[in-house]
Amino acid sequence: PVLPQGWAAEKDFKPIGHLGQANDRNIEPVGHHFLAHARRKRHKRTFSEDDRI
Amino acid sequence: MGTEHDPSQRVAIGISFGNSYSSIGYTTSDGKAEVIANEDGDRQIPSILSYVEGEELHGGQAKVQLVRNAKNTVAYFRDFLGQEFKSIDPTPAHQSAHPLQHESTIAFKIRDTEEEKESEVTVSDITSRHLRRLRTSASNYLGKEVNAAVITVPTNFTDAQKDALNKAAKEAGIEVLQFINEPVAAVLAYDARPDAQLADKILVVADLGGTRSDVAIIASRGGIYTILASVHDYDVTGAKLDQVLVDYFAKEFMKKHKSAGDPREDVRGMAKLKLECEAVKKALSIGTSANFSVESLVGGIDYTATINRTRYDLLGNKLFAAFSRLVLHAVEKAQLDPLDVSEIILAGGNAHTPKVASTIGAAFPETTTLLAPSTSPTAINPSELSVRGAAIQASLIQEFDLEDIEQSTHPMVTVTPHLAHAVGVLCISGEESTGIFHAIIDAETPLPVRRTAIISTPREGGDVLIKLAEGLRHIKVTKPAPKPKAEKAEDDDEDSDEDYSEEEEELREKTWKVGKVLSEAAIRGVKKGGKVEVQISVGADLGVNAIYREVGGKGGVRGIIQGPKASQNGSA
Numbered sequence: 001p002v003l004p005q006g007w008a009a010e011k012d013f014k015p016i017g018h019l020g021q022a023n024d025r026n027i028e029p030v031g032h033h034f035l036a037h038a039r040r041k042r043h044k045r046t047f048s049e050d051d052r053i
Numbered sequence: 054m055g056t057e058h059d060p061s062q063r064v065a066i067g068i069s070f071g072n073s074y075s076s077i078g079y080t081t082s083d084g085k086a087e088v089i090a091n092e093d094g095d096r097q098i099p100s101i102l103s104y105v106e107g108e109e110l111h112g113g114q115a116k117v118q119l120v121r122n123a124k125n126t127v128a129y130f131r132d133f134l135g136q137e138f139k140s141i142d143p144t145p146a147h148q149s150a151h152p153l154q155h156e157s158t159i160a161f162k163i164r165d166t167e168e169e170k171e172s173e174v175t176v177s178d179i180t181s182r183h184l185r186r187l188r189t190s191a192s193n194y195l196g197k198e199v200n201a202a203v204i205t206v207p208t209n210f211t212d213a214q215k216d217a218l219n220k221a222a223k224e225a226g227i228e229v230l231q232f233i234n235e236p237v238a239a240v241l242a243y244d245a246r247p248d249a250q251l252a253d254k255i256l257v258v259a260d261l262g263g264t265r266s267d268v269a270i271i272a273s274r275g276g277i278y279t280i281l282a283s284v285h286d287y288d289v290t291g292a293k294l295d296q297v298l299v300d301y302f303a304k305e306f307m308k309k310h311k312s313a314g315d316p317r318e319d320v321r322g323m324a325k326l327k328l329e330c331e332a333v334k335k336a337l338s339i340g341t342s343a344n345f346s347v348e349s350l351v352g353g354i355d356y357t358a359t360i361n362r363t364r365y366d367l368l369g370n371k372l373f374a375a376f377s378r379l380v381l382h383a384v385e386k387a388q389l390d391p392l393d394v395s396e397i398i399l400a401g402g403n404a405h406t407p408k409v410a411s412t413i414g415a416a417f418p419e420t421t422t423l424l425a426p427s428t429s430p431t432a433i434n435p436s437e438l439s440v441r442g443a444a445i446q447a448s449l450i451q452e453f454d455l456e457d458i459e460q461s462t463h464p465m466v467t468v469t470p471h472l473a474h475a476v477g478v479l480c481i482s483g484e485e486s487t488g489i490f491h492a493i494i495d496a497e498t499p500l501p502v503r504r505t506a507i508i509s510t511p512r513e514g515g516d517v518l519i520k521l522a523e524g525l526r527h528i529k530v531t532k533p534a535p536k537p538k539a540e541k542a543e544d545d546d547e548d549s550d551e552d553y554s555e556e557e558e559e560l561r562e563k564t565w566k567v568g569k570v571l572s573e574a575a576i577r578g579v580k581k582g583g584k585v586e587v588q589i590s591v592g593a594d595l596g597v598n599a600i601y602r603e604v605g606g607k608g609g610v611r612g613i614i615q616g617p618k619a620s621q622n623g624s625a
Contacts, residue, residue: 012575013612019595020523020569021617022470025279027499028237029462030446031244033251033276037499038461 065201065451066191067443072131073263075100077191078444086441091190101128107167111186120324125163133159133176135217145264177221184225201228203447205235205439208283236269238442239400245445251276253495254395261403263291268383272497282387289375291403297368298330313352322351338405366408373412391417392563399425404435469499475524480508490524490565503590516577523568531560574610
């Protein structure tokens with residue numbers, strides 16, 4: 001959409017709401033991408049930290 | 054450390070262990086999964102053991118013994134493992150050695166030695182012997198002693214069943230690295246192909262086996278899989294398809310030979326019919342006609358006949374429809390619509406039947422890809438899917454310590470929050486408040502997640518408002534325009550009136566409803582026809598980190614939206 005006249009916010013970003021509750025589900029411990037996820041979770045790394053390794 | 058095998062000394066294979074058939078597979082050094090044929094040349098190895106004068110026969114050789122030596126032949130035992138006698142359905146084993154109660158477990162009374170004496174062999178011993186034969190076949194083929202495996206199991210296999218299988222495997226000299234779910238193995242077999250493209254999609258895996266059919270709905274998000282729903286059915290099966298042919302040929306036989314009895318009432322006649330009908334069914338999956346031929350079917354009469362596929366399709370009509378209902382039921386159970394499904398993977402032996410594939414395909418919109426040999430040239434052999442998946446998983450984890458694998462598969466790791474709604478931006482619109490929702494992260498995506506998308510901006514460029522919002526998938530049903538009715542109003546004929554309105558199908562399409570707005574951001578001075586790159590990361594705490602940048606431009610806008618939990622937990 002086009003920016004309306006007079007719209008302003010700090011650093012041009014205005015948070016309004018937040019996400020609704022998530023559902024807890026079991027992911028399947030299978031495949032290359034899961035192993036990467038498990039590695040991140042066990043070592044408490046973020047995506048970008050993981051990318052660097 | 055505490056493991057039996059040094060991981061570096063491991064030779065691991067994938068095993069798919071079914072009630073009817075089992076398969077073994079391995080991954081080559083260049084990462085391709087291959088299915089191993091046993092000494093008989095079978096890749097689909099019947100899960101059957103038979104004993105003749107103390108000699109153990111296995112697989113295809115044991116299957117033939119169902120005719121002459123049914124009492125000492127054990128078949129369809131996988132689902133008996135780790136079960137109590139009262140909870141099993143012994144029907145599939147009627148034509149072979151019957152399961153009996155044996156202390157807290159199940160056993161078969163068979164003569165498995167040279168002596169004229171029957172012994173009770175527990176189902177776990179039978180399983181060990183079966184797995185040992187599979188291991189030997191794989192070891193012979195690979196020229197290395199196989200000592201570990203990833204084994205596929207149905208999604209409703211209990212921990213007790215897995216424990217029993219683990220013990221039986223250990224007895225057979227196999228260290229089970231991991232049990233993986235059959236439908237997930239099938240998805241992995243497809244995703245591990247070099248030309249496969251990872252996409253966020255909803256998959257249906259329909260595993261149509263001999264004694265059971267299992268359907269699972271799986272969300273695949275960036276190569277991570279979540280089972281949303283699963284359905285198990287023990288009535289709509291391949292054995293029922295065989296029975297359709299058994300009945301057909303038995304009736305034809307009796308028409309021709311009026312004096313001879315019903316071959317279905319003769320134990321051996323029935324066993325011969327069953328074996329031959331399964332072969333006919335397989336032949337009809339490949340050719341358009343097949344020969345049926347049994348020597349001395351009943352009363353010493355040989356019987357040969359032919360059947361074409363059209364006739365078979367007609368005979369099996371009801372069952373094919375039941376297969377498709379089963380699949381739709383699973384989709385419903387996941388609270389989804391057929392329009393949400395992007396791919397259907399058909400697995401299991403009966404997925405080879407062209408009419409099964411086309412009937413299931415017809416229940417879904419044209420946008421859904423159906424992966425079965427008769428509908429897709431790139432489809433993988435449905436019988437080999439789960440063993441290929443197991444082989445791939447085995448190669449991925451073979452170097453890990455068992456302890457590491459256990460920790461990684463622990464619920465602490467696998468239970469993960471999944472987005473309840475899609476998150477995306479509103480785009481392509483001149484208005485400030487409305488816009489078309491463009492999903493960037495789909496619902497049911499496990500967190501944390503990071504996704505990037507390129508969106509187009511209003512044609513004239515300038516300052517752009519980017520609205521981040523939740524999107525709710527909505528099925529829009531458009532009723533056909535009631536044109537014929539208006540004309541019919543003068544007509545008094547009621548019957549023709551109804552005909553018209555029923556023939557036109559409703560038009561169903563997937564649309565998005567914009568839900569809660571999460572944030573607004575401004576990007577100023579976008580070039581004419583410029584595009585904006587949007588990167589959104591959602592953390593496990595539901596916090597959102599957004600970065601917007603014009604493609605080719607510098608800087609950009611970034612912002613953080615707090616998750617809802619932080620404030621709630623804080624007050625508690």
